[in-house]
Amino acid sequence: MSSTLSVAGSSLTTTTYSSTGVDKVEDLVKKAFKEALEKRKVSTTTVPPKEPSDLIMDMLGKEEIAKPIAISSDAPKGIALNANQQLFSTVTSTTGMDWNSDFPVTVFDKYEWDERIASFIPNVDPEYVIDIDLAMSILRAWEMNEKVLCYGPTGAGKSSLIEQLCARTSRPFVRINCTGDMDSSMIFGQLTAKDGSTQWVDGAVTEAVRYGAVFAWDEWDVTPPEISMGLQWLLEDNGKLFLKEMPGNTKDRQIIPHEHFKLVAIGNTQGQGDDTGSHAGTNVQNSATLDRFGTAVYVGYLAPEVEEKMIQNKWSSVITKKATKELVKLANLVRQGYVSGQLNLTLSPRSLFSICKKLSYGSSLTKAYQLVYLNKLNDTQRKVANELFVKVYGTAHI
Numbered sequence: 001m002s003s004t005l006s007v008a009g010s011s012l013t014t015t016t017y018s019s020t021g022v023d024k025v026e027d028l029v030k031k032a033f034k035e036a037l038e039k040r041k042v043s044t045t046t047v048p049p050k051e052p053s054d055l056i057m058d059m060l061g062k063e064e065i066a067k068p069i070a071i072s073s074d075a076p077k078g079i080a081l082n083a084n085q086q087l088f089s090t091v092t093s094t095t096g097m098d099w100n101s102d103f104p105v106t107v108f109d110k111y112e113w114d115e116r117i118a119s120f121i122p123n124v125d126p127e128y129v130i131d132i133d134l135a136m137s138i139l140r141a142w143e144m145n146e147k148v149l150c151y152g153p154t155g156a157g158k159s160s161l162i163e164q165l166c167a168r169t170s171r172p173f174v175r176i177n178c179t180g181d182m183d184s185s186m187i188f189g190q191l192t193a194k195d196g197s198t199q200w201v202d203g204a205v206t207e208a209v210r211y212g213a214v215f216a217w218d219e220w221d222v223t224p225p226e227i228s229m230g231l232q233w234l235l236e237d238n239g240k241l242f243l244k245e246m247p248g249n250t251k252d253r254q255i256i257p258h259e260h261f262k263l264v265a266i267g268n269t270q271g272q273g274d275d276t277g278s279h280a281g282t283n284v285q286n287s288a289t290l291d292r293f294g295t296a297v298y299v300g301y302l303a304p305e306v307e308e309k310m311i312q313n314k315w316s317s318v319i320t321k322k323a324t325k326e327l328v329k330l331a332n333l334v335r336q337g338y339v340s341g342q343l344n345l346t347l348s349p350r351s352l353f354s355i356c357k358k359l360s361y362g363s364s365l366t367k368a369y370q371l372v373y374l375n376k377l378n379d380t381q382r383k384v385a386n387e388l389f390v391k392v393y394g395t396a397h398i
Contacts, residue, residue: 113211
């Protein structure tokens with residue numbers, strides 16, 4: 001292309017150059033500037049020469065230089081997303097979220113996983129309503145590779161929350177419910193006899209560590225101390241799993257966790273014992289164990305509007321919005337009685353789903369409440385629970 005410079009009242013045509021010769025612009029400017037100065041010596045009109053920067057602006061066009069660089073809409077507020085990441089708002093289907101609170105979340109393809117662990121990826125439950133604050137805390141912890149402690153009352157949905165976060169990020173979910181008399185082989189593995197010889201079979205946590213699953217250590221606060229202590233090293237940053245019962249040398253017994261391995265301890269207490277008497281068998285955990293959790297979240301019962309939405313999402317064909325509000329109100333009254341010690345059993349979201357299911361099969365509300373909840377109580381507590389039912393519904397359903 002040709003460019004015409006107007007310098008010191010004179011016109012100057014520069015040498016033609018391609019777009020790939022931008023690096024020659026400086027030389028062209030110097031040459032043009034020198035020629036213009038020579039012409040000024042014989043010019044009768046005195047015009048101040050342009051600065052080199054102005055000459056460049058004339059040659060390339062001020063509008064082109066001033067044009068701003070467009071930023072991709074996929075990275076609002078400068079958020080950088082890797083190939084396997086999505087925004088938290090996308091993962092949780094959250095609308096109207098402040099961009100300052102949004103952050104990248106790693107999401108996998110199901111085909112990326114080893115076939116021995118891929119089958120543990122849970123399905124997304126479209127009726128499940130995610131608690132955004134809890135999900136944000138847990139997913140941030142996973143991105144920072146922290147161990148998570150998740151505790152709260154019975155039936156609050158602790159395990160379901162972790163399972164659904166795994167479903168939405170396509171992470172394998174390996175869960176084991178601990179008991180006070182469990183054997184370490186369930187967690188770590190054991191030697192078994194096969195075809196006349198012995199071979200090592202991995203336990204739940206060992207499989208999760210090897211292949212990168214999320215290990216849900218459910219009812220962790222009733223785990224025997226000797227098993228909990230066996231996980232101490234694994235709970236550390238950059239820790240490993242040591243299988244003391246596994247044949248081989250020390251190096252063979254050390255399992256380096258897969259880069260995507262995550263551990264979540266789930267229980268009714270935060271490991272400091274139970275003062276209410278409602279959770280028999282829970283143990284006071286070693287303070288060193290508690291210190292290894294980078295994030296601890298309390299999972300309480302769902303807010304009434306969230307619980308109502310969850311019920312309506314699944315059972316709107318059998319229960320009206322008004323009836324749903326009343327059922328959730330009854331559940332919260334029962335929960336208050338549970339916390340105050342008047343009742344030894346709570347009414348969880350799981351129980352409300354069971355009541356709705358019985359309604360869908362033609363059961364009356366009174367009968368469903370009796371089968372799901374009342375029949376599990378002793379006589380004294382059954383009277384208290386009946387009074388709460390009457391308080392919400394009156395005597396019409398009795």
